[in-house]
Amino acid sequence: MLSFFGHAEPVNQPKVEILLRKELKHTIVQYRRDGIICIIYKSGNIITVDDCHEIAKFIALIGVADKYNILTEPQEGVNITDEARALLASKLGNRFTLKNAILCSSIIHEMIGNFFIRMNQPYAPTKLFISKAEAIEWLIIYNKS
Numbered sequence: 001m002l003s004f005f006g007h008a009e010p011v012n013q014p015k016v017e018i019l020l021r022k023e024l025k026h027t028i029v030q031y032r033r034d035g036i037i038c039i040i041y042k043s044g045n046i047i048t049v050d051d052c053h054e055i056a057k058f059i060a061l062i063g064v065a066d067k068y069n070i071l072t073e074p075q076e077g078v079n080i081t082d083e084a085r086a087l088l089a090s091k092l093g094n095r096f097t098l099k100n101a102i103l104c105s106s107i108i109h110e111m112i113g114n115f116f117i118r119m120n121q122p123y124a125p126t127k128l129f130i131s132k133a134e135a136i137e138w139l140i141i142y143n144k145s
Contacts, residue, residue: 018031028040041072048081069097088116098124
């Protein structure tokens with residue numbers, strides 16, 4: 001389980017170029033120069049199966065690789081339906097996923113993320129982070145974990 005005590009991001013994190021970006025109804029999907037796909041769940045929305053399908057359609061169009069490292073960034077007030085959570089944990093829902101790093105910026109995100117990992121048992125390796133730098137390091141450097 002994560003702890004939010006003593007957490008701070010480095011001030012001078014280098015910016016990574018966004019090669020492709022698509023803004024959808026409830027999400028923003030970005031393909032970064034380092035090969036990571038960043039999925040931002042927009043504030044105050046409920047993520048549904050339809051949102052998951054829209055994200056997958058955009059990822060399929062990128063065409064650089066069969067699978068990608070995913071950085072999931074839920075913003076404040078985001079929730080996800082049970083059906084969407086089950087899809088995102090399934091083999092079908094992970095058809096483009098090597099690994100998934102989920103950023104938790106609140107205790108609610110932490111609780112939902114832990115529930116997702118424990119109860120839905122995602123097909124692809126999935127880990128929660130409070131540090132974006134550590135999440136990216138896990139995605140890029142630790143390819144076999």
